[in-house]
Amino acid sequence: MLLSRKQPPSRGRLLKWAVLLFWVAVTVLAVPAASRLADVVEAKASAELPRGAQSTKVEELAPRFPGGELAPGIIAYVRPSGVTAADRAKAEADRRALAAVATKPIAPPQPSADGKALMLHVPLTDDDTLTDKAEKLRDQSQANAPDGLEIRLTGPAGGALDVGDAFENVDKTLLIITILVVTAVLLLTYRSPVLWLLPIASAAIALQVSNAVVYLLAEHAGLYVADGMAAILNALVFGISTDYALLLLARYREELRRHPDRHRAMGVALRRAAAPIVASAATVSLGLLCLLAADMGFNYALGPIGAIGVLAGLVVVMTFLPALLVIFGRWVFWPRIPRPGDTPPARGAWDRVGHRVAARPRLVWLGGLAVLAALASAALGINTGLDRANFLTTTPSSTIGERLLAEHYPGGQSRPLQVITDAPDASRVTTALREAPGVARVQDPQPSKDGGLTRVEVVLDDPPDSAAAKLTVRQLRRTIPDATIGASTASSIDVADAQAHDRKIVIPLVLGVVLLILIALLRALIAPLLVIATVVASYFAALGAAWLLFRHAFDFPALDIQVALMGFLFMVALGVDYNLFLVSRVREEVGRADHRTGVLRGLGVTGGVISSAGLVLAATFGVLGVMPITMMVQLGVLVSLGVLLDTFFVRSVIVPALALDLGPRFWWPGRLSTPEPEPSATPADHART
Incomplete structure (x- = not known):
């Protein structure tokens, strides 16, 4: 009899176990590939050059020459009182010892005119082993050095070694710090000893899957993975996965108070949370894919990654996390377990904020925009373009070596230009280079292996990062059009030009994509335009506030040229998320009540979860601040400030104030912009009045 009363398990009750087993299998398969992501990181400096630029063409033509792509290591031996016989013997011993590492014979050490320095030029090939070869140069030169002789490795190889040292083991450290920070925020949010594990597990699986897919595409499809990209991917995946998890958890907890069956509650929660979460993912992913229109290699590759x-x-949050939550049951929310019939929490902080905003909405949004404008005004004084001396947060050894060489040799000695021309034009181009102002020395031409091209190294009078050197290169490109000029100062010029191009192309594309998605989700025009405008305003405010920190707290002389675009992309795509979560819920609530009630109820219901999500995302990007790379520090600070500003000020104050001030017109031209007429008053109503 008891057996006959048992009901067969429903398809939904079995599905959760199937989903769990599926993700266990996917994770087991993904981990080995994900662990090999570091193997496909392309450390070559040439990989980040802009597509189609002269400096890129020089790198592409390099394999046609003996020795291939050049990335020499230049060892500086400096003694302020003048080099001694022991110093010369040391440099000569290094030359002989390093012969096996060099791609061609090493010339004897070159003395400076003042007799205080020696320079050893070790030709190396710019490939994936460059950092290892540079380390051998450094170790050999530092061994058995005479007392009082300062020895520094500089040149492209020295710079590559500095970067390699900076990134060594940093990805694992960042991941550990990220997990700890996210865990702390989740514990503060839910005050549950168990619940925090589920979003962390979801984010960890999403990161393993992401790393595995990126590795496979890099290994088999030629996807470019640059140094530092793994750190950005860690922050992005952990931040956005936890955000989606928090939104789903909030909806699920609401439905658990309405439905005795947790499977039913999860089904309703998924249906109601799907639209804003999917729209958010579409906004961020399509915004990132706009980088495919970029010229810079790093920007272009970051889009698909x-x-x-x-x-x-x-995918993980919308499948694995629901299965896990339903399997664990209600007790996972302990000690605050939601049960059917429970009344929602009492009026909270965000309800009080909403009612204060509603008292004088126009004054609030005008005052809010004035605050944003004041912060943004600091951005007017931004200096852009970090030189190599400030690439790392500490002074790199190669920069010290470059400065030493500049004191005793022509300024461009450590990073010469590479000039390539057709063989018949070689003598004319070489003569023009030698006669050009700003050129200190032109080395002997080198023919290509097929004899069709000629390459020469050109040393400038001025340091490579100086304005004078950049002016010289631009003049050379104008006066010698038959030459293709790359490396050193030429590469810096091409990168700056490409970044300017990317900003002009990518930023309008991102705004257009985000606007279209908001229009489709909200079925309105005014609301999406206002949301986009407030997010852009918060970006410029964050940029101004970040610049004040960079100048007066971090002592950075300039903003890295990549940060403006990267910061805008993450700020707009991710900043729209929270406004999207808020406004989509407001729209839902307005459909059930009048406009004012819907706005206040939407803010009150979403305020807590969006604030927690903002803290998580700000924290994950803020972790980039511990990196030794100045660009990563600046990007992390800018995005963190922007997310916090957008979460706690723009989204919670300015957007509700605009919605309340405009009234139903906020939803124009959608159906919610025309409120239904109130029913006619009855005699009893008049009597009560």
Whole structure:
């Protein structure tokens, strides 16, 4: 009899176990590939050059020459009182010892005119082993050095070694710090000893899947993975996965108070949370894919890699996390377990904020915009373009070596230009280079292996990062059009030009994509335009506030040229998320009540979860601040400030104030912009009045 009363398990009750087993299998398969992501990081300096630029063409033509792509290591031996016989013997011993590492014979050490320095030029090939070869140069030169002789490795190889040392083991450290920070925020949010584990597990699986897919595409499809990209992917995947998890958890907890069956509650929660979460993922991933229109190699590659991370987070949170929550049951929320019939929490802080905003909405949004404008005004004094001396947060050894050489040799000695021309034009181009102002020395031409091209190294009078050197290169390109000029100062010029191009192309594309998604989700025009405008305003405010910190707290002389675009992309795509979560919920609530009530109820219901999500995302990007790379520190600070500003000020104060001030017109031209007429008053109503 008891057996006959048992009901067969429903498809939904079995599905959760199937989903769990599926993700266990995927994770087991993904971990080995994900662990090999570092193997496909392309450390070559040439990989980040802009597509189609002269400096890129020089690198592309390099394999046609003996020795291939050049990335010499230049060892400086400096004694202020003048080099001694022991110093010369040391440099000569290094030359002989390093012959096996060099790609061609090493010339004897070159003495400076003042007799205080020696320079050893070790030709190396710019490939994936460059850092290892540079380390051998450094170790050999530092061994058995005479007392009082300062020895520094500089040149492209020295710079590559500095970067390699900076990134060594940093990805694992950042991941550990990120997990600890996210865990702390989740514990503060839910005050549950168990619940925090589920979003962390979801984010960890999404990161493993992302890393595995990126590795496979890099290994088999030629996807470019640059130094530092793994750190950005960690922050993006952990931040956005946790955000989506928090939103789903909030909806699920609401439905658990309405439905005795947790499977039913999860089904309703998924349906109601799907639209804003999917729209958010579409906004961020399509915004990132706009980088495919970029010229810079790093920007171009970050687009698909970032989109992979976002989509992985979406799929895991919308499948694995619901299965895990339903399997664990209600007790996972202990000690605050939601039960059917429980009344919602009492009016909280965000309800009080909403009612204060509603008292004088126009004054609030005007005052809010004035605050944003004041912060943004600090951005007017931004200096852009970090030189190599400030690439790392500490002074790199190669920069010290470069300064030493500049004191005793022509300024461009450590990083010469590479000039390539057709063989018939070689003598004319070489003569023009020698006669050009600003050129200190032109080395002997080197023919290509097929005899069709000629390459020469050109040393400038001025340091490579100086304005004078950049002016010289631009003049050389104008006066010698038959030459293709790359490396050193020429590469810096091409990178700056490409970044300017990317900003002009990518920023309008991102705004257009985000606007279209908001219009489709909200079925309105005014609301999306206002949301976009407030997010852009918060970006410029964050940029101004970040610049004040960089100048007066971090003592950075300039903003890295990549940070403005990267910061805008993450700020707009991610900043729109929270406004999207708020406004989509407001729209839902307005459909059930009048406009004012819907706005206040939407803010009150979403305020807590969006604030927690903002803290998580700000914290994950803020972790980039511990990196030794100045660009990463600046990007982390800018995005963290922007997310916090958008979460706690723009989204919670300015956007509700605009919605309340405009009234139903906020939803124009959608159906909510025309409120239904109130029913006619009855005699009893008049009597009560």
